[in-house]
Amino acid sequence: MNAGMMIALFLASAIRMSIPLLLGTVGESLTERSGHLNLGVEGLMMMGAATGYVVAYRTDSIILAILAGMAGAGLGSLIYAFLTISMKTRQDVTGLALTIFGTGFANTMGKALAGTTTSEKIRAFTKGQPFKPDLTAVSEVPVLGPALEYISAALLQHNLFVYLSFAIAVFAYWYLFHTRPGLHVRSTGENPAAADASGIRVTSLRYLHVIVGGMFCGLGGFYISVVNVGTWLDDIIAGRGWIVVALVIFIRWHPLKAIAGTLLFGALEIVGFRMQQIPALGSLPIFSQYAIDLYPYLMTIIVLVITYARKKAWQGPASLGQPYFREDR
Amino acid sequence: MMKLRKLVTLMLCLSMLVSAVAMAGCDDKEEDGKLKVGIIYISPKTDGGWSEAHAKGFAQAVENIGADKVQLAEIESIDDNDAQATETALRQLAEQGCELVFATSYNYMNTVVKLADEYKDIKFEHCSGYMSSENLANYFGQIEQARYLSGIVAGRMTESDKIGFVAAQKIPEVMRAVNSFTLGVRSVNPEAEVMVSWTNTWYDPQKEKEAAIALIDSGCDVVGQHQDSTATQEAAQEKGVYGIGYDNPMYSEAIKDAYLTAPIWLWGAYYEERIQAVLDGNWESGAYWGGMAEGVVALDEMTDLVPQEVQDEVNGLVDTMKEQGNAYVFAGPINDNTGELRVAEGESLDKDSQMSMDWYVEGITVAAE
Numbered sequence: 150m151n152a153g154m155m156i157a158l159f160l161a162s163a164i165r166m167s168i169p170l171l172l173g174t175v176g177e178s179l180t181e182r183s184g185h186l187n188l189g190v191e192g193l194m195m196m197g198a199a200t201g202y203v204v205a206y207r208t209d210s211i212i213l214a215i216l217a218g219m220a221g222a223g224l225g226s227l228i229y230a231f232l233t234i235s236m237k238t239r240q241d242v243t244g245l246a247l248t249i250f251g252t253g254f255a256n257t258m259g260k261a262l263a264g265t266t267t268s269e270k271i272r273a274f275t276k277g278q279p280f281k282p283d284l285t286a287v288s289e290v291p292v293l294g295p296a297l298e299y300i301s302a303a304l305l306q307h308n309l310f311v312y313l314s315f316a317i318a319v320f321a322y323w324y325l326f327h328t329r330p331g332l333h334v335r336s337t338g339e340n341p342a343a344a345d346a347s348g349i350r351v352t353s354l355r356y357l358h359v360i361v362g363g364m365f366c367g368l369g370g371f372y373i374s375v376v377n378v379g380t381w382l383d384d385i386i387a388g389r390g391w392i393v394v395a396l397v398i399f400i401r402w403h404p405l406k407a408i409a410g411t412l413l414f415g416a417l418e419i420v421g422f423r424m425q426q427i428p429a430l431g432s433l434p435i436f437s438q439y440a441i442d443l444y445p446y447l448m449t450i451i452v453l454v455i456t457y458a459r460k461k462a463w464q465g466p467a468s469l470g471q472p473y474f475r476e477d478r
Numbered sequence: 479m480m481k482l483r484k485l486v487t488l489m490l491c492l493s494m495l496v497s498a499v500a501m502a503g504c505d506d507k508e509e510d511g512k513l514k515v516g517i518i519y520i521s522p523k524t525d526g527g528w529s530e531a532h533a534k535g536f537a538q539a540v541e542n543i544g545a546d547k548v549q550l551a552e553i554e555s556i557d558d559n560d561a562q563a564t565e566t567a568l569r570q571l572a573e574q575g576c577e578l579v580f581a582t583s584y585n586y587m588n589t590v591v592k593l594a595d596e597y598k599d600i601k602f603e604h605c606s607g608y609m610s611s612e613n614l615a616n617y618f619g620q621i622e623q624a625r626y627l628s629g630i631v632a633g634r635m636t637e638s639d640k641i642g643f644v645a646a647q648k649i650p651e652v653m654r655a656v657n658s659f660t661l662g663v664r665s666v667n668p669e670a671e672v673m674v675s676w677t678n679t680w681y682d683p684q685k686e687k688e689a690a691i692a693l694i695d696s697g698c699d700v701v702g703q704h705q706d707s708t709a710t711q712e713a714a715q716e717k718g719v720y721g722i723g724y725d726n727p728m729y730s731e732a733i734k735d736a737y738l739t740a741p742i743w744l745w746g747a748y749y750e751e752r753i754q755a756v757l758d759g760n761w762e763s764g765a766y767w768g769g770m771a772e773g774v775v776a777l778d779e780m781t782d783l784v785p786q787e788v789q790d791e792v793n794g795l796v797d798t799m800k801e802q803g804n805a806y807v808f809a810g811p812i813n814d815n816t817g818e819l820r821v822a823e824g825e826s827l828d829k830d831s832q833m834s835m836d837w838y839v840e841g842i843t844v845a846a847e
Contacts, residue, residue, distance in 0.1 A: 155695075158695045162688055162691060162692065162695075165688070166684070166688060169684075236483060236486065256522075256555065260522050260524070260554075261524070262524075263521075263522040263524040263525050263526065264522075264524050264525050264526025264527070264530065264708075265526075266708070266730055266731075266732040267732070269731060269732075272732065276716065373684055377684060377687070378683045378684060378687060378707075378709055378712065379712060379732065380526075380683065380707070380708060380709075380712075382521075382525065382526075382681070382683055382707050383521050383522055383525065383555060383681070384681065385683060385684075387679070387681070387682040387683075387684065387685070389684075418685065418688070419685075419688045419689075419692065421675075421846040421847075422675050422688060422689045422692035422693070422845065422846045423692050423846075437847060438676065438677070438678045438846060438847060439678060442678075
């Protein structure tokens with residue numbers, strides 16, 4: 150296999166790994182932009198993965214499964230929203246509790262179906278490659294033929310959900326930065342009291358974004374259990390929710406940057422497996438899987454340090470993690 | 479708002495009370511005359527892999543001995559790195575009146591040793607470890623024999639002479655898996671090379687699948703696994719190559735064009751024997767290490783994808799394997815993958831060296847670790 154194809158396949162693999170992270174990161178960015186730090190991403194992804202899988206298995210309907218995945222995680226984030234917005238509990242502690250709750254909930258729900266696989270019908274849909282071009286006509290053309298093949302292998306042979314996820318990220322960016330409701334979300338995250346004074350309904354806006362953000366996280370879980378793996382297994386998210394929490398800081402709460410950030414983190418997850426083509430590098434300790442697993446967090450710390458060192462840099466939504474008491478001026 | 483908060487607090491308290499009562503109700507009532515056997519598993523009994531193989535074994539033992547004589551008390555999904563949870567679960571089994579307790583994962587070992595010392599009148603059995611005492615036995619099987627046979631299948635089926643292997647964590651058990659598989663491959667196809675990818679996880683289907691795909695992309699046309707999920711087989715199916723499973727018969731519609739066979743665990747006979755021994759009052763501690771001859775391990779029935787002559791060749795070796803066991807698998811001469819002679823001609827790797835194996839046999843390239 151030549152180098153071009155190797156790079157193309159590497160990129161394709163990184164994209165597959167990045168999708169659950171991307172959905173989670175976009176969702177958590179929406180939540181945090183409205184001023185709520187939800188550390189329960191892992192739990193929400195588990196809930197989405199479990200409810201999505203159970204419904205996919207029982208009903209054989211991909212649409213119902215998507216809705217169920219979103220509803221499952223939506224339910225989890227509703228609990229979180231009620232506790233942190235209405236009850237004004239500590240957001241970090243509540244989020245941690247949500248992780249434990251969500252993981253337990255999901256493993257309990259999925260238990261009866263552990264080791265089963267989705268039906269042929271669901272598989273046909275999740276493995277479909279709707280944008281795969283037919284390149285037989287140009288395959289003989291020098292330069293152009295191989296170039297198109299690389300592009301196709303890297304970008305065009307994915308399932309529908311991959312493109313859908315990118316669309317969601319772009320949409321979230323447009324919504325946050327180019328619409329009035331998006332402006333409301335950001336101002337609520339910065340200063341809920343001022344937002345409140347200018348007539349924004351802080352409580353309902355926060356409820357909405359915590360829940361919708363949670364639903365996207367659930368969709369990320371759904372992607373792992375139903376689309377990518379096609380089976381239910383205990384703890385199927387395997388810690389990716391925590392990577393999302395780090396990623397949101399890494400991408401500076403920005404849905405477009407999330408695409409690049411998650412691609413980088415996704416690539417880091419699999420770079421070890423692909424080192425085999427370059428044996429000289431593969432044996433270096435810095436490329437051992439143990440070291441590679443550390444890099445996402447290391448990079449997040451570096452980004453944090455850099456932004457804190459630059460005094461004028463934006464440090465994230467100013468009210469992040471603070472409950473809003475209307476009476477408390 | 480205050481009222482609402484009080485209401486929520488009250489409801490939370492109530493629900494905790496209810497669940498506490500419900501938990502208390504879970505304590506099985508002592509049923510007279512029945513031997514109570516406790517088991518802890520690392521994952522759900524239906525995981526399609528490691529735990530399911532054990533659970534099937536216990537179910538078979540109960541069926542053969544009679545449900546009127548034995549009763550199982552099973553606790554699933556106890557993380558074996560969580561010593562606290564392990565201890566709680568084992569203690570619960572002990573206090574429920576189990577006379578025989580099985581711990582079915584390696585890292586339970588230290589906790590089991592501790593509790594075996596405390597509960598002298600309870601018999602403990604620990605799978606895949608090496609500790610024993612008067613009331614603690616350990617047991618494991620020589621899966622390497624079935625691995626070797628599955629290696630022959632892989633060696634015969636490959637056309638590119640590149641075979642992938644998705645491995646879990648680098649411990650002697652998995653090293654033996656990789657090595658015995660490769661020895662099998664090279665016994666029929668000395669040209670073939672086995673590329674190993676370590677995920678350094680016990681359980682991460684998404685990662686396992688990507689590891690398998692990376693191997694396939696670099697030219698492997700058969701992939702084997704020491705992983706408990708079917709992710710490797712799914713990757714093989716998607717990419718149109720062959721797969722060799724592990725733990726349990728893994729065949730399903732979803733992997734019908736890939737799955738060839740798998741080395742599998744059949745714990746039923748051993749569990750029946752040990753439970754019967756307690757019933758008869760002649761249970762003794764020891765270190766059990768059965769192989770194909772004892773029927774603890776086997777090769778899953780090969781699917782129709784495997785040509786008849788290969789099936790015959792593999793089946794023809796089963797008797798030899800039963801006779802000679804791991805001595806056949808690890809018979810010299812064996813070089814390691816740096817070319818150093820590890821086992822001389824006419825000799826065979828002894829049990830201790832197998833138990834602490836930390837080198838690769840010739841023919842293995844490490845793709846990722």
